[in-house]
Amino acid sequence: MERTAPRPPPAVDPLRYRWVILGVATFTQAATAFFVQGIGAMGVHLQRDLDISTAQLGLLLSAAQFAPLLGFLVAGELLDRYNERWIVGTGATVVAAGLLLGSTAPGYASLLLVLLLVGAGYSTIQPGGTKSVASWFDPSRRGFAMGIRQAGLPLGAALSSAALPFLAGATSWRATLLAGGLVALLGAAVFMVFYRRPPHVTVPEDGPHLSLGAQLAARFGMVREPSMRKVLLSGLSLISVQCGVGILTVLYLYEKASLEAGAATLVLVASLGAGVAGRIVLAAWSDRVASRYTCVMTCMIAVIAGMAVLMTPLGREPVPASLTFVWLGFFGLGWYGPWLAYLTESAPPGKVGFALGMVMAVNQIAIVLVPPTLGLLKDLTGSYTPAWAVLTALTLATLAATAPAVAAVVSRQGLRRRPPYS
Known part of the structure; x- marks a missing residue:
């Protein structure tokens, strides 16, 4: 038959x-x-x-x-x-x-x-x-x-x-x-x-000749790559800003900008909404520039500017303070889309999953530690300025450490645009 x-x-x-x-x-x-x-x-x-x-x-x-x-x-x-x-x-x-x-x-x-x-x-x-x-x-x-x-x-x-x-x-x-x-x-x-997986994707293997220790060394060795160091540093600084905005926005507006609790909560919702828009708009922009990390650096510069406003008398006025937190929502949450795209394209072939896990684990340390640290800093000093200053200093240091390398890459490649959408 x-x-x-x-x-x-x-x-x-x-x-x-x-x-x-x-x-x-x-x-x-x-x-x-x-x-x-x-x-x-x-x-x-x-x-x-x-x-x-x-x-x-x-x-x-x-x-x-x-x-x-x-x-x-x-x-x-x-x-x-x-x-x-x-x-x-x-x-x-x-x-x-x-x-x-x-x-x-x-x-x-x-x-x-x-x-x-x-x-x-x-x-x-x-x-x-x-x-x-x-x-x-x-x-x-x-x-x-x-x-x-x-x-x-x-x-x-x-x-x-x-x-x-x-x-x-x-x-x-x-x-x-x-x-x-x-x-x-x-x-x-x-x-x-x-x-389902796309048709062209295969699962690479390290091969039987590599011991577990050698495999782990090869994976963690990717940290030596300049692009991966930029990913780690920028992720730590910007996820810290994101945590700070999430935990301190309502309290700051209520205590320092004289907003009612309900109005302050609405500003936080608007900031989250701006973050939704930022993640889409900034990521789409990253498809068009020579280096996606340019978008990440733009977010760091914008965050520094927003924190600077909060540390001035203007940051204690209801309207300017509210607009500043919406600004920080757009850039302080919006960075994640282009940053993730840059990470996946910087990871070695066959190790994208481990690179994502490793970098997200490092970010997770900040997610766990930053909120209580900023809260303790505010309780000890009675002011929000030290918290904004710490986040600003962290972002400035990251920008200073990573910007020269990016400038060198862009100058070698030229300011060419990415190919149009397929």
């Missing part, structure tokens, strides 16, 4: 399907971060229902950020070896399972453990989604695609900050974890159903 050969899966048009991949990666990241992004907005409900202090509330905010310190490195290594579909899909499922389990948590301690589990699962989402988008988009549109994907995070933060407090007030804090778990589960399902 003659056997019929199985039909190959239907081919997809890469130029069209890449937009499906972009939408899937953006949705999955927003879905898995949905609950964590809304914790701060639920502070009143959590403190009331769990009877916890402000410090304990802050620990909840940080709990989901600890696991990625190591998790990003592990996820990056796995992404260089296996299909993104299973790495990201599994991580998103872990996030969903943790939140669904947390909806039955009896109290604060168990909720803290749940968020540690959620952080472990989320470690695969950021580098995995970034690598998946980078592999589907050529350089002519890679920055624009990265900007759209990264805009999903501040947009998701705004949506969760509006939805979760309402749900907590109408029902209970456990219902918010249930909702967050269901949203994350949907994100996992969407990614595993729709994601």
